Amino acid sequence: MTALASTAPHPSVRTSMSGDGRPPSHRPSMALEVIGLSKSFGHHRVLEAIDLRVREGSVHALLGENGAGKSTLVKCIVGQHRPDQGAILLHDHEHLIQGPRDAHALGIGMVYQHFTLAPNLSVLENLVLPRNDLPLRLHWPAERLRLQAMLAQMPFTTDLDAPVSSLTVGEKQKVEILKQLCLGRQILILDEPTSVLTPTEADEVLRTLRQLARDQRLTVIMITHKMREVFTYCDEVTVLRAGHALPTRAIDSVDVATLSRDMIGDRTVTEARTRAAMPSAAARLRIRGLQADNARGLPALRGIDLSVSPGEILGVAGVSGNGQKQLVEVLSGQSRATAGTILVDDAPYTARRAEMMRHRFHCLPEEPLRNACVPDMSVAENLAFRDFDRPAMTWGGFLLRPRRIAQWARDRIHRFGIRAPSPRAPIASLSGGNVQRVVLAREVTEDVAILVAANPCFGLDFASVAQIHARLVEARNRGAAVLLVSEDLDELLQLSDRIVVMFDGQIVHACSAADADRHEIGQRMVGQ
Known part of the structure; x- marks a missing residue:
C-alpha cells in the first residue's frame, strides 16, 4: 500500500498545528501542500519527491518545459492520476484523493486549455448539470434563482439563457470559471487559461481571478508559458524541471532570466536575432x-x-x-x-x-503531427519529405538511398536540437516540442523564400519557443x-x-x- 493511501499521516508531513489545534502564528495559512509526491508510468519516472506549498488567497504560477511534469502533478492533485507515494494536504489536513469526485468534494476544480462546456445547451444547463448532488428531478425556476443570487456576488456575469454555441471564446472561458465557482471550488487550477483569449479578455479574466484571491474567496494555481501574465498577476512561482520541483519564489524576487535558467538548467537558449533593416521591395x-x-x-x-x-x-x-x-x-x-x-x-x-x-514555398502548419507528418513513419523519413526525390537522396532518381537520408537526418537532428532516440524512431513517439522541431528543421531551410507559420509555438515551453522565434527571424533576415x-x-x-x-x-x-x-x-x- 502506498503512503498516500494510508490513513496515518505521511512520514514527511510536518507538525503543523500547535498544542491548542491552531496553526502556528509564524506560518502562513496553506490552502494546498504536496509533500514527497512521486509518480511513474512504467519504468519512466515523471515526478520525483515533489514538494509544493500554495498559500491561501494567492495566485501561484507553475512553470516548466514540456515534459517537466506540470500536467502530471496537477492531475494527481485533481484525482486523474494516483501518485505512487506522497501526501496531499488541504488546510493542514491530509486527504486521500482517489478520483475527480474526491477532489471536487474537497473544493478543488480545474479549467482546462480546451473547453468542457456542452455547446448545444444553455449557460444555465451547463452550470447546473455538473453538480454531484443533482436530484432525480430538477426544479429549473429554483435553480435559476439560486444561480442568479450567486452570480450577483461574482465580479462578472453571463446570460443564463444563451446557448453556449453563441458565446464568444472569452465568454466561454468566463463560463468555465463561473462553473467552478458555482460548484463551490476554493482551489482552482488553470491550464494555459488565456491561450484562446484576446489580450483584453485575458487581462479581464486574470484580473478577476486575482481579485477573488485577494478577497480570500479563491486560491489559484496557473500553468502558463506567458511571462507577462506571471509577472503581472501571480504572487509566487514554482518551476518544475525534469520531474523535480525547485524552491518556490516570490514573484518580486525573480526576473525572466532567472526563471528561464530555472526551467532549462545549464542548456543554452537560442536567442532571437535582431531584425535586420531590410530594403523595401516588391x-x-x-x-x-x-x-x-x-x-x-x-x-x-x-x-x-x-x-x-x-x-x-x-x-x-x-x-x-x-x-x-x-x-x-x-x-x-x-x-x-x-x-x-x-x-x-x-x-x-x-x-x-x-x-x-x-x-x-514552405509551411509550418498548426498541429504538425496531424497536418505535416506521418505519425508511423520515422523521424528521418518525415525530415526527408521535401527532398526524398532529389538526386542527392536517390539512385538514378528512382531508388532511395537510406544511408544518405539517415546521415542527412542526423545532421538536422543535431543542428535543431531534436531529442529523438534515433533517426529510425517513429515521429509519433516524440514530444510535441520535438515534433515541431522536426518540421522546423524540414521547412525553415537556408533557401526558403516564402514561409507560412501557423501558431508555431502553441503549447510549447520557453526553450522551444525561443528556438522557433530565432529561426523565424533568421529566415526573415535572409530575405x-x-x-x-x-x-x-x-x-x-x-x-x-x-x-x-x-x-x-x-x-x-x-x-x-x-x-x-x-x-x-x-x-x-x-x-x-
Missing part, C-alpha cells in the same frame, strides 16, 4: 479577393487582400475560428479557394508541390517573406514588421508593429 506573395469555405461548406474567407515582401514578417492576429485556419490551408494546398487570386513573384500560384518547390498566423499577440508584437487583424473571414485592421496598440487590436479581434 511583394513576393500577393493575395487578392481570396474566398474559401470551411469544412461545413460555409464561407470562411470573405475577400482577403494582403501582401508580404522579402525580408518581412507579416503577423496575422485573430481569435480562433475567424478564417485563419482556412487561409493557411489554401496556401499550403490542403483546401481550395472558391474565388480570388494568389500570386508568387507575380506568377499564379495554386499550391501544387511542383509550384511550392519552384517558388521555395524570406514570412506570414505568421498566431493567436498570441505578444508573439506577433515581438516578431512582426506589420500586423493585420482577421475577423469573420476579413481583414479588419492593419498597422505597423511599431505603431500597434494592444487594446485596439484586441477590440478589432472581437469585431469592435
Whole structure:
C-alpha cells in the first residue's frame, strides 16, 4: 500500500498545528501542500519527491518545459492520476484523493486549455448539470434563482439563457470559471487559461481571478508559458524541471532570466536575432479577393487582400475560428479557394508541390503531427519529405538511398536540437516540442523564400519557443517573406514588421508593429 493511501499521516508531513489545534502564528495559512509526491508510468519516472506549498488567497504560477511534469502533478492533485507515494494536504489536513469526485468534494476544480462546456445547451444547463448532488428531478425556476443570487456576488456575469454555441471564446472561458465557482471550488487550477483569449479578455479574466484571491474567496494555481501574465498577476512561482520541483519564489524576487535558467538548467537558449533593416521591395506573395469555405461548406474567407515582401514578417492576429485556419490551408494546398487570386513573384500560384518547390514555398502548419507528418513513419523519413526525390537522396532518381537520408537526418537532428532516440524512431513517439522541431528543421531551410507559420509555438515551453522565434527571424533576415498566423499577440508584437487583424473571414485592421496598440487590436479581434 502506498503512503498516500494510508490513513496515518505521511512520514514527511510536518507538525503543523500547535498544542491548542491552531496553526502556528509564524506560518502562513496553506490552502494546498504536496509533500514527497512521486509518480511513474512504467519504468519512466515523471515526478520525483515533489514538494509544493500554495498559500491561501494567492495566485501561484507553475512553470516548466514540456515534459517537466506540470500536467502530471496537477492531475494527481485533481484525482486523474494516483501518485505512487506522497501526501496531499488541504488546510493542514491530509486527504486521500482517489478520483475527480474526491477532489471536487474537497473544493478543488480545474479549467482546462480546451473547453468542457456542452455547446448545444444553455449557460444555465451547463452550470447546473455538473453538480454531484443533482436530484432525480430538477426544479429549473429554483435553480435559476439560486444561480442568479450567486452570480450577483461574482465580479462578472453571463446570460443564463444563451446557448453556449453563441458565446464568444472569452465568454466561454468566463463560463468555465463561473462553473467552478458555482460548484463551490476554493482551489482552482488553470491550464494555459488565456491561450484562446484576446489580450483584453485575458487581462479581464486574470484580473478577476486575482481579485477573488485577494478577497480570500479563491486560491489559484496557473500553468502558463506567458511571462507577462506571471509577472503581472501571480504572487509566487514554482518551476518544475525534469520531474523535480525547485524552491518556490516570490514573484518580486525573480526576473525572466532567472526563471528561464530555472526551467532549462545549464542548456543554452537560442536567442532571437535582431531584425535586420531590410530594403523595401516588391511583394513576393500577393493575395487578392481570396474566398474559401470551411469544412461545413460555409464561407470562411470573405475577400482577403494582403501582401508580404522579402525580408518581412507579416503577423496575422485573430481569435480562433475567424478564417485563419482556412487561409493557411489554401496556401499550403490542403483546401481550395472558391474565388480570388494568389500570386508568387507575380506568377499564379495554386499550391501544387511542383509550384511550392519552384517558388521555395514552405509551411509550418498548426498541429504538425496531424497536418505535416506521418505519425508511423520515422523521424528521418518525415525530415526527408521535401527532398526524398532529389538526386542527392536517390539512385538514378528512382531508388532511395537510406544511408544518405539517415546521415542527412542526423545532421538536422543535431543542428535543431531534436531529442529523438534515433533517426529510425517513429515521429509519433516524440514530444510535441520535438515534433515541431522536426518540421522546423524540414521547412525553415537556408533557401526558403516564402514561409507560412501557423501558431508555431502553441503549447510549447520557453526553450522551444525561443528556438522557433530565432529561426523565424533568421529566415526573415535572409530575405524570406514570412506570414505568421498566431493567436498570441505578444508573439506577433515581438516578431512582426506589420500586423493585420482577421475577423469573420476579413481583414479588419492593419498597422505597423511599431505603431500597434494592444487594446485596439484586441477590440478589432472581437469585431469592435
